[in-house]
Amino acid sequence: MSWEPVIGLEVHVHLKTRTKVFCRCPVGFGAGENTQTCPVCLGFPGALPVINRRAVEWTIKLGLALGCEIAQHAVFARKHYPYPDLPKGYQISQYDLPSCINGKMLLPTAEGDRVIGIVRAHLEEDAAKTIHVGGRSGRIGGADYSLIDFNRGGTPLVEIVTAPDIRSADEARRFLQLLRQTVVELGISDAEMEKGALRVDANVSVRPTGSDELRTRTEIKNMNSFNFIARGIEAEVERQIGVWDSGDEVRQQTYDFDAATGTLTARRSKEEADDYRYFPEPDLVPVEPPADLVEALCAELPELPAERIRRLEAALDLDRATVLVTGGLDRLWGETVAAGADRTAAANVIANALVGAGVDLGAVSPAELAKLVGARDRIPRTAFDEAIAKLGDPGFSAEPYLTQEAVADSAELEPIVARVLEANPGQVEAFRNGKQGLLGFFVGQVMKETDGKANPRVVSELVRSRLEA
Amino acid sequence: MIDTLRLTAEGAMGLLERGELSAGELHAAYLGAIAELDGELHCYLRTSEEPSGDGIPIALKDVISTKGIETTAGSRILSGYTPVFDATVAARVKGAGLSLLGKTNTDEFAMGSSTENSAWGPSRNPWDPARVPGGSGGGTAAAVSAGLAPWGLGSDTGGSIKQPSALCGNVGLRPTYGTVSRYGVVAFASSLDQVGPVARTVRDVALLYSIVAGRDPLDSTTAELPEAVQLPEGDSLAGVRLAVPKQVGDLDAIEPGVRAAFEASLERARDLSAEVGECDLPLSYRYGMPCYYLVAPAEASSNLARYDGVRYGLRTPASAYDEMVEETRDDGFGPEPKRRIMLGTYALSAGYYDAYYGQAQRVRTLLIREHRDALEGFDAIVTPTSPTVAFPIGDKAADPLAMYACDLLTIPSCLAGLPGLSIPCGLSDGLPVGLQLIGRQFGENGLFRIGHAFEQAIGFDTVPERLR
Numbered sequence: 001m002s003w004e005p006v007i008g009l010e011v012h013v014h015l016k017t018r019t020k021v022f023c024r025c026p027v028g029f030g031a032g033e034n035t036q037t038c039p040v041c042l043g044f045p046g047a048l049p050v051i052n053r054r055a056v057e058w059t060i061k062l063g064l065a066l067g068c069e070i071a072q073h074a075v076f077a078r079k080h081y082p083y084p085d086l087p088k089g090y091q092i093s094q095y096d097l098p099s100c101i102n103g104k105m106l107l108p109t110a111e112g113d114r115v116i117g118i119v120r121a122h123l124e125e126d127a128a129k130t131i132h133v134g135g136r137s138g139r140i141g142g143a144d145y146s147l148i149d150f151n152r153g154g155t156p157l158v159e160i161v162t163a164p165d166i167r168s169a170d171e172a173r174r175f176l177q178l179l180r181q182t183v184v185e186l187g188i189s190d191a192e193m194e195k196g197a198l199r200v201d202a203n204v205s206v207r208p209t210g211s212d213e214l215r216t217r218t219e220i221k222n223m224n225s226f227n228f229i230a231r232g233i234e235a236e237v238e239r240q241i242g243v244w245d246s247g248d249e250v251r252q253q254t255y256d257f258d259a260a261t262g263t264l265t266a267r268r269s270k271e272e273a274d275d276y277r278y279f280p281e282p283d284l285v286p287v288e289p290p291a292d293l294v295e296a297l298c299a300e301l302p303e304l305p306a307e308r309i310r311r312l313e314a315a316l317d318l319d320r321a322t323v324l325v326t327g328g329l330d331r332l333w334g335e336t337v338a339a340g341a342d343r344t345a346a347a348n349v350i351a352n353a354l355v356g357a358g359v360d361l362g363a364v365s366p367a368e369l370a371k372l373v374g375a376r377d378r379i380p381r382t383a384f385d386e387a388i389a390k391l392g393d394p395g396f397s398a399e400p401y402l403t404q405e406a407v408a409d410s411a412e413l414e415p416i417v418a419r420v421l422e423a424n425p426g427q428v429e430a431f432r433n434g435k436q437g438l439l440g441f442f443v444g445q446v447m448k449e450t451d452g453k454a455n456p457r458v459v460s461e462l463v464r465s466r467l468e469a
Numbered sequence: 470m471i472d473t474l475r476l477t478a479e480g481a482m483g484l485l486e487r488g489e490l491s492a493g494e495l496h497a498a499y500l501g502a503i504a505e506l507d508g509e510l511h512c513y514l515r516t517s518e519e520p521s522g523d524g525i526p527i528a529l530k531d532v533i534s535t536k537g538i539e540t541t542a543g544s545r546i547l548s549g550y551t552p553v554f555d556a557t558v559a560a561r562v563k564g565a566g567l568s569l570l571g572k573t574n575t576d577e578f579a580m581g582s583s584t585e586n587s588a589w590g591p592s593r594n595p596w597d598p599a600r601v602p603g604g605s606g607g608g609t610a611a612a613v614s615a616g617l618a619p620w621g622l623g624s625d626t627g628g629s630i631k632q633p634s635a636l637c638g639n640v641g642l643r644p645t646y647g648t649v650s651r652y653g654v655v656a657f658a659s660s661l662d663q664v665g666p667v668a669r670t671v672r673d674v675a676l677l678y679s680i681v682a683g684r685d686p687l688d689s690t691t692a693e694l695p696e697a698v699q700l701p702e703g704d705s706l707a708g709v710r711l712a713v714p715k716q717v718g719d720l721d722a723i724e725p726g727v728r729a730a731f732e733a734s735l736e737r738a739r740d741l742s743a744e745v746g747e748c749d750l751p752l753s754y755r756y757g758m759p760c761y762y763l764v765a766p767a768e769a770s771s772n773l774a775r776y777d778g779v780r781y782g783l784r785t786p787a788s789a790y791d792e793m794v795e796e797t798r799d800d801g802f803g804p805e806p807k808r809r810i811m812l813g814t815y816a817l818s819a820g821y822y823d824a825y826y827g828q829a830q831r832v833r834t835l836l837i838r839e840h841r842d843a844l845e846g847f848d849a850i851v852t853p854t855s856p857t858v859a860f861p862i863g864d865k866a867a868d869p870l871a872m873y874a875c876d877l878l879t880i881p882s883c884l885a886g887l888p889g890l891s892i893p894c895g896l897s898d899g900l901p902v903g904l905q906l907i908g909r910q911f912g913e914n915g916l917f918r919i920g921h922a923f924e925q926a927i928g929f930d931t932v933p934e935r936l937r
Contacts, residue, residue, distance in 0.1 A: 039554050039653075043775045045547065046534050046556055046653040048688050078771055080817075084790060089774025146790065148779070277817035279826055282659035282768060283651075285689050 003244070004209040005237045006217070007166035007202060011179060013158045013189045014126065014197035015058050021125050021156035022049030022092060029195050033149040041154035043087030048283045051076075055156040056099070056287055058188040059123040061297045062158055063100025065182055065304055066118045070294050074099040074122075076281040081274065084148055085128040093159075095278045098122035099287060105162075105182075107175055108309045110318055116175055117163030128153035152196075158189075164203065164214065169233040173226045176200060177326040181305045184328065193224050200229055204236045206244065215250065220264065222256040232257030235264055320347040327351065328361075335366035341373040349373050353388045363392040371398040380406045382452030406455035410462060413446070413454055417462045420445045431467055439463060471498040474616035474932045478525050478673040481619055485524065496520035496568055503571070503617045510593045512602075512612035515539060516571035524566030527677075528612050528621035531572040532579055533664070534653035535559050542655040543575040543587040543605075546801025550782040556653025557688065558622055558664050558681045565680045570618050574608030577803045578773065579629050579657045581605050582875035585866050586805045593862070594637060596900055596933040600859040603633030603875075609667050610637040614933060620668035620677050624654055626661045627761050628854075628879030631891040634667055635854035635903020638893040638931050640674045640920070641667045643879075645911050646886035647692045649678075650685035656772040658765040661883055669931045671892060671920040675700050678913060699914045701921035706743035709919055711735075712847035715747055716754040722856040722877055726897025731853045734894040734904050737926050738851075748843035748850060753881035756832050761880045762873065763816050763829035770813030773806060808869065833884050840885040844909050849919055852878050854891040854903030882907040890916040893929040901929075 020027055023040035039047035060070050077095035103118035129152045134144030160179070166172050180198060183189045191198040205217035220236055223229040235257070240250050255264040305325045312321035312330055315337075324330040329350050336346045349372070354361070372387050379401060387401040407413060420442055421428055431438045442463045443456055471490070484490040500516065507513055514531050515538065529535065532542045534552040536559075541547040555563065563569075576586035584592045584607035592607045594600040595615035602611035606623030610633035613621055623630040625643035634641030642665045649664045656662060666677035679698035684691045713735065717723070723731075735745050778784035778797030785796035802810070816825035843850060856877055865871040882889050887907055894904035904923065908916040930937075 039552075042780060044534075044552065044554070044781070045540070045542070045550070045655040045775070046532075046552075046651070047554075048652050050687060050689055080771060080774060082774070082777070082794065084777070084779050087775060087780060089777065090771055275819045277771070277814065277819075277822075279767065279771070279817055279822070283688075283690065 001245075002209045003206045003237075003241045004211075005167055005169070005233070006164045006205045006207055006214065007168075007172055007233060008164035009162045009166065009172060009175065010201045010203070011160045011176070012199040013062075013160065013183050013191055015055050015156040015158060015188050016190055017052055017054045017058070017156055019052060020154035021052045021055045021123065022154055025154065027155050028151070031151055033147075034151060036151040037153075041087070042150055043089075049092060049281075051284060051287065052156060055123055056289070057293070057297060058186070059099050059121065059158050060289060060294060061186055061300070062160075062183060062188060063103065063121050064294070064298050065186055065301055066100070066103035066105055066121060066160070068100035068103030068118060068121060070289065071097060071099050071101065072288060073097060074287040076284045076287070077278045078281050079276045079278055081276060083127070084146065085130045085153065087128065087150065087153065091125060091127065092281055092284070093124035094122035105175065105178065106306045107171065107178060108306060108313065108318060108322065114165075114171065116165045119161045119163050121158055121160045124157050124159060126152055126155040126157045164205070169230040169237070172202065172233055173230040174322070176226050176229065178305055181326045181328060185302055185305065193226075202229060202233050204233055204240070205250070206237055206240045216252055218250065218252065219254045220257050221254060223259070225259075228257060228259040231259065231262060232264070235262060239264065315343055316347055320344070320351065323347075323351045327355065329355070332361055332364060332366060332369070336369045336373065339367045339370035341370035345376065346370070346373045349376065349388070353385070354391065357385075357389045359388065360392040363394070365391075365396065368396055368398045371402060375402050377455065377457050378406060379404050380453040381447055381456060385452070407450060407453050408455040408458045410458065413450075413459060413462055416446055416449050416454075417442075417459065417466060420449065421463070421466060428467065471495065472616075473498055473502045473619070474936060476616075476619060477670050478619040478668060478676060479670070481525050492520050492523045492568060496526050496570070499526050499570055499618060502615070506595075506615050507617060509598055510595060510611050510615055510617070511590055512573055512592050512608045512615065512617055513571040514541065514543075514574055514589055514608070517569050520568040522563060522566040522568040524568060525619055526570040527562055527567045528570050528573045528609050528618035529559060529562075530606050530609050530621065530623045531575050532624050532655040532657075533559055533572075533622060534655070535569065535572065538569070538572065540572065540655070541588070542579070543577040543589060544801065544803070544806070545588040545783060546776045546797070547655075547782045552653070554653060557650035557685045559653065561681050562622070567680075573606070573612055573621060576605035576607075576805070578655065578769070578806050579605040579624055579626055579662075580769070580805045580809055582628065582632055582872050583860075583862070583865065584608060585862065586803060588803055591862055594859045595936060596638065597859065597935075600861050600900070601636070603636035603855070603859065605629040605633075606667065607633045607637075610634050610639060610641065613637070613639050613667050613669060614931065615936065616932075620666060620673050622664055622677070622681065623667050624657075624662055624664050625883065626657050626765060627883050628876035630665045630667060631879050631889050631903065631905060632855050632875060634891045635893070635905075636859040636901065638901030638929065638933070639667060639669050640671050640893070640924075641665065641891045642674050642678060642913070642916070643883065643889045644678060644682060644913060645888045647690050648682045648694060648911065648913070650681075650688040650691050652685055652687040658768040659772060660768060661765060671890070671917055671924050672700050674890070675913075675917045695911050696914065699917065701917040703918075704741070704922050704925035706738055706741035706919065706922045709738075709743045709849075709922075710847045711738055711743055711745050711919075712748035712843060712850045713745065714750040714754070714843070714850060714852060716750055717852050720754070720856065720877070722874060723853060724857045724897065727853050727856060727858060727902050730895035730897055730902035731904065734923065734927070735851070738923070741922060741926055746847065748847060750839055750843055750850075750881065752832070752839050753836050754877075757836060757881035757884060758873065758877060760829045760832045760836065761876075761884060762812070763825050764833065764884070766809040766813035767816045767826045767829075768813065769806070770810045770817065773802070773810055776801060805869070836881055837885045840882060840887055840907075848908070848915055849912075850882070850907040852905045852907075854878060854905040858897050858900035858902060878905060886910065888913050888916055890920045892920045892924055893931060894923070894927055895929065899934060
């Protein structure tokens with residue numbers, strides 16, 4: 001039987017408002033422990049929350065970008081669970097009346113747009129950060145003691161819940177890349193996973209291909225990069241298929257994915273299901289955004305990444321368009337092409353060489369970049385790489401690099417090619433047995449021998465003609 | 470010699486203004502009275518030796534956070550907790566120059582009708598120290614009646630201002646929900662809690678209300694007053710229309726002596742040219758209590774979740790976090806908070822929410838509507854404040870349901886968010902009886918006018934007979 005993965009994501013995004021969602025403490029990363037706190041975010045007796053207006057507006061803005069209906073009457077609720085990082089004993093969140101519902105995100109693919117439903121997007125407060133000292137794996141169980149840093153507590157958080165519309169780990173990754181780029185471009189979050197500003201949980205189940213049933217799902221947590229998320233989902237899909245194929249049943253369970261070993265570890269299951277005892281937060285009034293505010297926020301929306309991928313795809317191809325847009329590189333690309341560069345060559349240089357060199361994209365002159373793109377095959381690789389690395393320097397000029405010429409003379413390069421092939425008989429054998437990808441290896445060796453001064457296109461032709469002779 | 474038993478806040482203000490008395494002397498006079506009587510009455514949990522302002526002294530119920538002064542809400546779990554911030558109402562009375570006399574006793578987390586649930590022992594009624602002063606704000610009410618404070622602030626969830634005022638023979642206002650900030654007031658049931666004044670005259674109550682009321686940016690549920698507070702004058706009730714709920718006649722819980730004093734008050738109102746009619750509140754008296762005892766414990770179970778021993782107050786050491794929290798809460802909470810945490814947790818549980826908390830909220834909507842309809846064509850609803858006079862200490866302590874029934878008459882209007890004023894209207898067996906006036910939303914000025922006129926006509930002597 002063939003199986004189809006059914007995947008839904010829960011994405012938490014920190015909003016980069018100046019102050020926390022229910023008090024006036026600054027939001028920040030890296031300040032001294034417990035220095036950004038007050039009676040409200042420490043849950044002192046009698047302290048009351050007040051909604052951060054900007055956080056509400058940004059939640060609505062994100063909802064609009066995700067095609068959601070914006071609730072005219074949204075209600076904050078208390079979600080109870082006892083944990084030391086939750087000073088009130090409850091988290092203020094939204095429950096049955098969230099700010100944004102029924103949206104969708106279009107994921108451009110070669111087969112047309114995939115529609116990923118957005119069930120809801122709501123605003124809530126983040127918990128504080130607990131650091132468990134001693135014991136194994138930084139968990140509370142077995143720790144010698146635990147420390148709490150309340151600086152993070154009360155940071156505004158938007159939770160986005162997708163419908164179970166995602167059908168592969170790769171699709172999950174592409175969805176997340178597009179979503180991240182969307183929030184970054186809206187200017188509401190830095191969405192940096194390494195700082196915990198974007199966190200993802202995946203709900204995974206599988207079903208026989210073609211069926212529309214929803215089988216028992218599991219949840220994967222603790223995945224801190226898009227690649228890990230994709231690997232975690234892949235591992236879980238495989239595990240579930242194995243379980244069903246062996247005649248067993250998948251049980252509802254939460255797993256942690258360990259990226260180092262590629263394994264999933266089941267969390268200790270609780271005796272009872274969680275009961276959060278939600279009820280409407282009596283300390284806050286409902287969020288009722290006036291229609292003109294919602295209209296104004298809608299008018300502020302920029303052209304969104306998914307739309308731009310479609311637009312670029314016409315001039316480029318889907319993969320390159322996706323890489324440029326989700327990397328925030330498409331504007332520079334457009335200006336570089338306008339300055340005369342070849343579209344595909346410019347895309348390759350920007351997405352690979354420029355990003356790899358860590359250049360400040362904002363400081364790059366498209367005109368100079370266009371000159372380098374045009375000269376890439378002609379000038380020595382070392383000169384090209386150096387020029388790319390310096391593109392962001394103030395007053396950078398491509399001219400000194402453009403006058404250098406790569407060695408394209410076959411007579412000069414032939415002996416070097418021959419030497420490289422003789423030195424690597426194993427790889428030559430493998431190439432001849434069909435491992436075409438080794439061509440790059442040989443070219444690289446020749447480039448190394450010539451200190452990067454050889455013309456890679458000429459070298460590539462020489463290697464190929466010798467090996468295929 | 471300052472007679473703190475007779476001196477009103479307004480009167481004291483006059484003495485200060487005319488320079489006949491200094492704020493220090495005034496403060497000292499009350500401290501002297503406290504030294505003399507509070508050993509017996511136990512109104513105060515803490516007193517301030519030095520005046521903190523140049524105005525009238527004031528007593529604050531111990532649920533009101535005071536910066537730098539221990540605030541326990543009558544609970545062991547908050548022992549040793551000293552707030553780093555003032556509640557908005559504490560800041561407002563300070564801003565008006567009032568001088569903090571001390572923190573007054575309360576049932577634990579304001580849960581109770583007698584102060585017997587205070588972790589620090591009960592307060593006693595100045596009219597008869599063998600009896601309770603009512604609760605939860607019994608400390609403030611008893612202090613005001615015994616001349617240990619000219620006035621004070623209490624908090625009212627289902628009757629905690631009005632009922633002790635009735636039992637101690639003074640004036641208490643539970644304001645319209647949302648007119649006084651709850652910021653910094655230790656929460657019991659957030660959708661019901663309101664801070665309000667207690668004093669010996671309606672004018673003093675109005676004056677203190679004018680100091681604390683009004684929108685607070687730190688409390689989203691507050692609103693600006695639609696009109697300024699007016700100090701009441703005159704003694705006429707001409708043109709005033711009062712409504713007695715039909716159901717009051719059938720309530721067996723109302724003691725004969727209380728009923729007699731209530732009916733005499735209605736006679737007095739007619740003498741003063743008021744029109745006394747009848748209104749109908751069938752749902753309020755039938756479902757008010759059960760509704761309240763779902764809403765209030767549900768919110769309490771949530772509000773009390775923060776007391777875990779991690780950041781402040783009591784901590785009972787244990788070898789693991791979960792154990793520490795359990796032990797701390799077991800040691801820190803008395804029986805009544807524990808009872809309400811259990812009730813409330815149950816009412817909010819998955820599978821029970823709709824039947825209990827959800828249903829109670831729907832009932833509450835009906836009670837709001839019923840009160841609005843009842844007040845059509847009337848200026849105020851009148852009932853006795855408490856079905857009984859002050860009862861002996863220990864009488865109901867073992868019977869939670871009997872204790873809950875003390876608030877039978879005060880609860881419905883609390884659920885409806887409406888203002889209620891209790892004024893003394895007479896004695897029954899030598900103990901004070903309170904008259905409750907319920908007004909429209911933001912109708913405090915009307916209640917002050919009516920209450921003041923009654924007060925002039927009744928001429929009740931607020932000084933307990935045994936202290937005269």
